[in-house]
Amino acid sequence: MDAIRTCCAGLDVHQANVVVCLLKGPLHQKPTKVIREFSTVLSGLLELADWLTEEGCTEIAMESTGIFWQPVYNVLEASCTITLANAAHIKAIKGRKTDMKDAQWIAELHRCDLIRGSFVPPVEIRELRDLTRYRKKLVGHATAERNRILKVLEMANIKLSTFMSDVFGVSGRLMLQALVNGEVIEPAQIADLAKASLRSKIPQLVSALNGRVTKHHRSMIARSLKHLEFLEQSIAELEADMEVYFAPYQRQLELLDSIPGVGEHTAKIILAELGTDMSVFPTEMHLSSWAGLSPGNNESAGKKKVLP
Structure with a gap:
């Protein structure tokens, strides 16, 4: 796998703590690895933010684990570019799972740009x-x-x-x-x-x-x-x-409300779920897929399987 980031970090987030693996070094060499653990209380997350700043790390990746990722995201989004990964897409190899190895695995994938980020709208x-x-x-x-x-x-x-x-x-x-x-x-x-x-x-x-x-x-x-x-x-x-x-x-809500079958409350739900910046979706098909309005495609050996 070809590396594209000289400095990045992978976070394995839990309710009480977050394990961080920092990878740093030239793209053509094996990076140095530093693993640290921080508390998820506010003081611990601020310490994590300061440490990442000191190390010059502004690109991090982490799993969307329940709601535990949200307080970490809220603190770090001001100083870092965060890639939020679907946990199902970055599963580690079975039998080699620990918190430190999970953080390292996420960092290695992110260093090679192999993690597809989830859509996270702005705080508003x-x-x-x-x-x-x-x-x-x-x-x-x-x-x-x-x-x-x-x-x-x-x-x-x-x-x-x-x-x-x-x-x-x-x-x-x-x-x-x-x-x-x-x-x-x-x-x-x-x-x-x-x-x-x-x-x-x-x-x-x-x-x-x-x-x-x-x-x-x-x-x-x-x-x-x-x-x-x-x-x-x-x-x-x-x-x-x-x-x-x-x-x-109000202007966006009026446009949504003009769609047949879309009422006031439905328009508000659509706006709250999608936001107003459609540039985050490359095409309208990506938007439709993200909203769950496109059928899945699961084909092997010429046979299509019905997803549960």
């Missing part, structure tokens, strides 16, 4: 990612809570979802609250609770609400409703904060 885009991914989690939790309430209603022989497209709309929530309060819902009361088009379904709603709701069922629904309200409030507050973060990207 990474912050947008945190917000959109957290919102997705909250929405998922809210959906799970709604499904839990529907499950309890079915167990209690309450068939609201059969006659209502949205049990958690204005009318549905009023009825759920009445059930939680232990009220006996009469037809006249349903007429007050049902809004808009639901007023034409009052006879069906009377039958749907005639179930066997126990104290246990009311308690379960009350807990889930309380948690659901908290989640919805959290989502609303998060979306308000997101408006501030996405304010500089």
Whole structure:
């Protein structure tokens, strides 16, 4: 393998420590090797950054190990050019695996430019990612809570979802609250609770609400409703904060929103995942592949294998 870097380093990152192998020397000679270990607390990472600067090393490579690479990346990105490698692409030889050998293996590959770097957007885009991914989690939790309430209603022989497209709309929530309060819902009361088009379904709603709701069922629904309200409030507050973060990207969001099938939140997710600098992708096909929209190609001996 031909070397192209006179000075580089490979990092084997763990939760508590990072092992660094520094390779330094002329391209036509075997490089000198220095291996050191640093703590991953901030003081240790700053010591690592200072050491790399003293050695004149500005090009490093490391694996994307869980989330443990992120604090290391955040500290070193200001002073080094970092190549973040997919761990599956740089596996060491079996039977020869130690932290020091892993760091050396990464350094040797990087010295010969054999590591393909992963896409890491700038810090501003990474912050947008945190917000959109957290919102997705909250929405998922809210959906799970709604499904839990529907499950309890079915167990209690309450068939609201059969006659209502949205049990958690204005009318549905009023009825759920009445059930939680232990009220006996009469037809006249349903007429007050049902809004808009639901007023034409009052006879069906009377039958749907005639179930066997126990104290246990009311308690379960009350807990889930309380948690659901908290989640919805959290989502609303998060979306308000997101408006501030996405304010500089209104033009990009408008262009994305103009694509058929792409709404406001989808546009924000696309922007947060891809960023605004498309020069990091050599072609549109690379972008499509990175986004997981291109089929894989696994062919051997003229036979194509289906990837799991």
